[in-house]
Amino acid sequence: MAEEKNKNALPDSSRRRFVLVGMSSLALVGVGSAIAGYEYLSPNVLYEPSPVVNAGKPDGYPADSVSLDPQSGIYLVHASEGFYALASICTHLGCMTAWKPELSMIACPCHGSRFTREGVKIAGPAPRPLPWLRVWMSDEGELMVDRSTIVVPKTYVRV
Amino acid sequence: MPVLDLPKIRESKVWRSIFRSGSGSSNLHRAQVIQQNVFLHLFSVKMRSRVLDFRPTWYLGALTLISFVVLVATGVPLMLYYHPSVPQAYSDMKDLQFVVSSGMFLRNLHRWSAHAMVLLVFAHMFKVFYRGAYRPPREFNWGIGVFLLLITLLLSYTGYLLPWDQLAFWAVTVGSNIARAVPLIGGKMRFLLLGGHTVNANALLRFYVLHCVILPLAAVALVSIHFWRIRKDGGLYPGRESDK
Numbered sequence: 006m007a008e009e010k011n012k013n014a015l016p017d018s019s020r021r022r023f024v025l026v027g028m029s030s031l032a033l034v035g036v037g038s039a040i041a042g043y044e045y046l047s048p049n050v051l052y053e054p055s056p057v058v059n060a061g062k063p064d065g066y067p068a069d070s071v072s073l074d075p076q077s078g079i080y081l082v083h084a085s086e087g088f089y090a091l092a093s094i095c096t097h098l099g100c101m102t103a104w105k106p107e108l109s110m111i112a113c114p115c116h117g118s119r120f121t122r123e124g125v126k127i128a129g130p131a132p133r134p135l136p137w138l139r140v141w142m143s144d145e146g147e148l149m150v151d152r153s154t155i156v157v158p159k160t161y162v163r164v
Numbered sequence: 165m166p167v168l169d170l171p172k173i174r175e176s177k178v179w180r181s182i183f184r185s186g187s188g189s190s191n192l193h194r195a196q197v198i199q200q201n202v203f204l205h206l207f208s209v210k211m212r213s214r215v216l217d218f219r220p221t222w223y224l225g226a227l228t229l230i231s232f233v234v235l236v237a238t239g240v241p242l243m244l245y246y247h248p249s250v251p252q253a254y255s256d257m258k259d260l261q262f263v264v265s266s267g268m269f270l271r272n273l274h275r276w277s278a279h280a281m282v283l284l285v286f287a288h289m290f291k292v293f294y295r296g297a298y299r300p301p302r303e304f305n306w307g308i309g310v311f312l313l314l315i316t317l318l319l320s321y322t323g324y325l326l327p328w329d330q331l332a333f334w335a336v337t338v339g340s341n342i343a344r345a346v347p348l349i350g351g352k353m354r355f356l357l358l359g360g361h362t363v364n365a366n367a368l369l370r371f372y373v374l375h376c377v378i379l380p381l382a383a384v385a386l387v388s389i390h391f392w393r394i395r396k397d398g399g400l401y402p403g404r405e406s407d408k
Binding site: 043046047048051052053097098099100115 | 334337338340341342355356359360361362364365366
């Protein structure tokens with residue numbers, strides 16, 4: 006009886022091999038599932054608004070004015086040098102800033118950062134100035150702003 | 165003649181089919197009552213009566229569990245009137261507050277229990293820390309407790325977004341931008357958490373699923389291990405010899 010058992014028993018090396026193949030397969034499945042899980046969790050299509058915004062005719066912006074469009078999160082500034090756009094999202098933690106005409110400053114309500122109307126930081130925890138966004142005139146004579154393209158400061162659009 | 169013959173009920177066939185230990189007042193029977201119940205078997209069958217006094221624990225762990233049970237019991241009914249979608253979430257919250265019968269009671273109880281749970285978890289941890297109850301052999305259970313603290317905070321954070329009002333929106337905007345500060349993977353983490361670049365419909369749905377399914381299940385699993393480890397690590401901490 007004992008002899009028969011020994012005959013049926015697998016040799017040690019083949020058991021070792023089985024465990025090795027089994028464990029490597031499990032590890033492979035684990036890595037694959039992690040990658041597939043990551044891919045599943047990052048959306049492939051986003052139904053977010055387009056980064057390009059039509060800001061309308063330049064006549065709508067009086068000279069020496071700062072206009073905030075809270076919907077798109079941009080300031081359109083009509084300075085003496087020309088038009089430019091600033092992102093209104095605070096560079097600290099993403100709150101919506103506001104133009105304070107009485108102070109001639111852009112101020113963030115969340116943690117007190119302040120900027121000039123050129124986006125330069127005056128005070129507060131914000132680590133960077135407000136970025137300047139690409140502005141151009143469409144063929145229809147309307148101001149267009151691309152919120153996803155940052156340009157160097159002092160890039161004015163003359164009408 | 166007693167109206168309710170408890171001893172007879174406990175000897176009945178139906179009772180005995182449910183509770184296997186049966187009646188009896190021997191130590192063995194009393195131990196079996198605990199040991200053979202799926203919920204109670206997490207706990208010790210015997211305990212020093214002194215550790216059940218108010219002084220050693222202030223019952224802070226048990227109170228935390230009670231606040232969690234209240235949160236589940238109020239949160240599930242709230243789910244019946246709440247749609248986690250951008251056009252409906254805010255008005256559903258307002259309906260719960262002003263239209264649904266007992267809605268205001270359930271919502272406020274859920275809110276206050278959430279505040280209480282965060283407070284109690286911290287109090288429990290301070291109590292454990294200052295008594296030295298985190299020391300070996302209980303150090304692993306302290307680790308489990310740290311993860312339970314994190315789950316409690318994440319539950320609060322994800323629940324914060326669900327009313328979908330200005331406070332919720334900006335709090336989660338700020339909070340998810342803090343997550344972006346993690347080196348290298350911060351931006352990706354925020355993207356996965358929100359399911360997009362801004363706090364929007366995807367973020368609301370993800371926070372809802374985290375708040376109502378994933379985090380509570382994780383909490384229940386860890387709480388079970390937490391209680392079971394109390395027994396395995398020698399019961400509630402009795403204090404040092406010099407404290408007795």
